[in-house]
Amino acid sequence: xxxxxxxxxxxxxxxxxxxxxxxxxxxxxxxxxxxxxxxxxxxxxxxxxxxxxxxxxxxxxxxxxxxxxxxxxxxxxxxxxxxxxxxxxxxxxxxxxxxxxxxxxxxxxxxxxxxxxxxxxxxxxxxxxxxxxxxxxxxxxxxxxxxxxxxxxxxxxxxxxxxxxxxxxxxxxxxxxxxxxxxxxxxxxxxxxxxxxxxxxxxxxxxxxxxxxxxxxxxxxxxxxxxxxxxxxxxxxxxxxxxxxxxxxxxxxxxxxxxxxxxxxxxxxxxxxxxxxxxxxxxxxxxxxxxxxxxxxxxxxxxxxxxxxxxxxxxxxxxxxxxxxxxxxxxxxxxxxxxxxxxxxxxxxxxxxxxxxxxxxxxxxxxxxxxxxxxxxxxxxxxxxxxxxxxxxxxxxxxxxxxxxxxxxxxxxxxxxxxxxxxxxxxxxxxxxxxxxxxxxxxxxxxxxxxxxxxxxxxxxxxxxxxxxxxxxxxxxxxxxxxxxxxxxxxxx
Ligand code: FRU
Numbered sequence: 001x002x003x004x005x006x007x008x009x010x011x012x013x014x015x016x017x018x019x020x021x022x023x024x025x026x027x028x029x030x031x032x033x034x035x036x037x038x039x040x041x042x043x044x045x046x047x048x049x050x051x052x053x054x055x056x057x058x059x060x061x062x063x064x065x066x067x068x069x070x071x072x073x074x075x076x077x078x079x080x081x082x083x084x085x086x087x088x089x090x091x092x093x094x095x096x097x098x099x100x101x102x103x104x105x106x107x108x109x110x111x112x113x114x115x116x117x118x119x120x121x122x123x124x125x126x127x128x129x130x131x132x133x134x135x136x137x138x139x140x141x142x143x144x145x146x147x148x149x150x151x152x153x154x155x156x157x158x159x160x161x162x163x164x165x166x167x168x169x170x171x172x173x174x175x176x177x178x179x180x181x182x183x184x185x186x187x188x189x190x191x192x193x194x195x196x197x198x199x200x201x202x203x204x205x206x207x208x209x210x211x212x213x214x215x216x217x218x219x220x221x222x223x224x225x226x227x228x229x230x231x232x233x234x235x236x237x238x239x240x241x242x243x244x245x246x247x248x249x250x251x252x253x254x255x256x257x258x259x260x261x262x263x264x265x266x267x268x269x270x271x272x273x274x275x276x277x278x279x280x281x282x283x284x285x286x287x288x289x290x291x292x293x294x295x296x297x298x299x300x301x302x303x304x305x306x307x308x309x310x311x312x313x314x315x316x317x318x319x320x321x322x323x324x325x326x327x328x329x330x331x332x333x334x335x336x337x338x339x340x341x342x343x344x345x346x347x348x349x350x351x352x353x354x355x356x357x358x359x360x361x362x363x364x365x366x367x368x369x370x371x372x373x374x375x376x377x378x379x380x381x382x383x384x385x386x387x388x389x390x391x392x393x394x395x396x397x398x399x400x401x402x403x404x405x406x407x408x409x410x411x412x413x414x415x416x417x418x419x420x421x422x423x424x425x426x427x428x429x430x431x432x433x434x435x436x437x438x439x440x441x442x443x444x445x446x447x448x449x450x451x452x453x454x455x456x457x458x459x460x461x462x463x464x465x466x467x468x469x470x471x472x473x474x475x476x477x478x479x480x481x482x483x484x485x486x487x488x489x490x491x492x493x
Contacts, residue, residue: 005126008073009097016067017091017489023325030324031461032441035380035482036354037310038079039329040064041089044071047177047231047293048307048330050110050119050152053300057082059117059152060307062330063107064092069327074104076121078152079485084333084350087485093153094121100143100158101125107231108145109179109295111187111210117149118210120161120189122176137196140164140173144191146211161213167203168215170196175203177231179295180210183272189213190232192245200229200247204277219243219268219277226250226262231293234268237304238338241268244285244306246292255409255425256284260314263292265343283343288412288456289317289421290442296336304336305348310442310455317420320459321441331455332437332444339451346450347437355382355478363474364467377464378479385434385467385475393431393469397438398460403445405431405469410447417460426452437480 023042027033039045043066050061057080064077076094081087094105101123108121125141126133133139144162147155167175174194181188189205201220205213219234226247233244243266250262267281285294286308294308311319311328319327334345359376385395394404400415410431413423428448435446440461445454467475 005073005103005128007097007102008075008095010095013066013092013095027324027326030321030326032321032324032459034329034439034442036480037329037332037439037442038087040066040077040326041487042066042325044069045077045328045330046071046311047107047309048295049076049107049121051295051297051305051307052110052112052117053297054112054117054152055115056300058084058299059110060330061093066092069322069325071327074106076105080152084348085353085483087483089485089487090153091489094147094155098158100145100160107177107293111180111182115150117152118180119147119149119155120178120180121145122178136174136194137172142173142175144178159211161211167193172196172198174228179233181235190234192228192230192232194228198227199224200226200249202229202232202243202245217275217277219279221279225282231295233294233296235296235304237336240338241270242266242343243268243279244294244296255427258424259289259312260316261292261312263294263308267341286453286455287424287426288454289315289418289424290457291331291455303348306334306336306345307331308455310457317418319457320419329442342451344450345453346446347435354480356481358476358478360475360477365472376479378477379440379461380480381438381465382478382480383434383436383438383465383475385436385473387432387471387473390431390469390471390473393467393471395465395467396463397436397443397465398458399463400460401443401458412445412454412456414456414458417458418456419459421456424454424456428452
């Protein structure tokens, strides 16, 4: 078995894989394995990394610890797909195998140009030999590393671009998660950071060649907003700049910021020429209990697609899948657009191919539930609910899991099926529409055509779907087919 802080080489993984057939059989048997979400075959998964499309193929890398489900040393795993329905599971492709990244090949991004994938990530180092380390202001190194690939599978030698000493002097050791993009003739990189006064912020770098990077600016709020911002992403939609990031240490405000760590979108006024960046608005990106570290990319059709980690670090709730040897998954891919100045998230159109014939297609009126209880009780389904009017309503999504709307507050309550999770809410002007994706042990709820989203793990497998309340509308329920994921390592099973 692997020791916690020892490098992992490709050869080590290959040997381990050969000896782990039983482990794979054990995770496969778990009824909570998801049907239409990407998850680790064994072990642990966190942030999506290096999202991009190259020559028609989508590449989805992720933080991966194949060896055990609690997430120790991080490798980069890799999935590919052409249609977001059929996938190849490529296993790990980047290993913490050098002096640059010995304690974790941490999160990063991919930038594609001329058929080449330029990957940037953080090499994490922990200095165990020092007495005084606190892992905040000392004892930790964050290298910005570049590797290049033409297929997402084979990578060039690791090139060190920046090291802790290269970041501004008032930064703590927490600087990581490079995301690279191009504007005009120049390249830019954002890095998540914590300064020595424990303020979260983003560092902006620029480059002419993707290799030599110069510090340009800081992007931060006027008032402190958390002590560390992880996984930043800066992008433009319809002429509007948005920054997404994950601030840690933000206190709960009413129903907002109810998770241990946050994930937000910020609307920005950016003037790259004058080097001015002003944050104008901050909005929670997801309302559920299990959403973190999203990353976006623009595909060859020009769509801005977001995928997040369907999990969160440091939560006090758990995932019973750990007993079966695996933990966490990625969210559904969501297309981002802007409506009325707001960032909108909607499931990508490809997912409609998963729909089977509807088991329910009916209307309900204000007298209560008009036969919108599904006899078939599909466990894995998409429910689309359109309201002509809704003053209040209550839906059962599964035994013990409810979604209700009252006094302009929409609440997802996992009851006692959340493995420690509690209810989460959002305030709405009105409730017009719900698109609910229920997998064996997760739920993603798109509200009012993607204005708000709830992403949560739930651990209730039984029960029907029903709706009642002072409301009128229509409900359609489609059982969903599964993703097809082929393990390209699979030779003996
Ligand atoms: C976010 C994060 C990143 C880091 C990675 C390590 O979940 O903490 O900041 O690069 O996970 O796995």
